Amino acid sequence: MMRGGTVSVVLAVMLAIAGYNRIQPVYKVEDHLVPSVAQSANLATLETAIYEAASQTGWMVEKVNPGLMRATQKWREHAATVNIVYSQKSYSINYAGSANLKADQDFIHRRYNSLVMKLEQEIERRLYKVGA
Numbered sequence: 001m002m003r004g005g006t007v008s009v010v011l012a013v014m015l016a017i018a019g020y021n022r023i024q025p026v027y028k029v030e031d032h033l034v035p036s037v038a039q040s041a042n043l044a045t046l047e048t049a050i051y052e053a054a055s056q057t058g059w060m061v062e063k064v065n066p067g068l069m070r071a072t073q074k075w076r077e078h079a080a081t082v083n084i085v086y087s088q089k090s091y092s093i094n095y096a097g098s099a100n101l102k103a104d105q106d107f108i109h110r111r112y113n114s115l116v117m118k119l120e121q122e123i124e125r126r127l128y129k130v131g132a
Helices: 005-021 044-057 109-130
Strands: 023-025 029-031 060-065 066-075 078-086 090-099 107-109
Touching: 023 109, 029 109, 044 060, 044 066, 044 078, 044 109, 078 109, 090 109, 107 109
Parallel strands: none
Antiparallel strands: 023 107, 029 090, 060 066, 066 078, 078 090
16 A cells, blocks of 8 residues: 555656656747838848848758748757748748657657747847847
């Protein structure tokens, strides 16, 4: 028979393990509004800001078409690829593929989410600079 203290320890360990889960829902950036101060900038200026933000955060960037870039980040035996779709009004960062990130439809390794969040933050920072 387990005592109350033992049950509490087992429960705490189970919660700690759950909190360190490496697989998470894919973080999605959909139609994130371009800051109003930057919306009057031309598309080429926004493209440059987004390109520089991605490069600064470690992504290798390929310009596909006006309004679309593909960015890839590789480390050790892992890789993540996103499509960055942008206009003067908004931008999205869409999952495009990965290697060794335990991707399974709507779930992926938490490192992918961390990389995309950092990219989103840097894009936002650079877009505010465009409008300044």
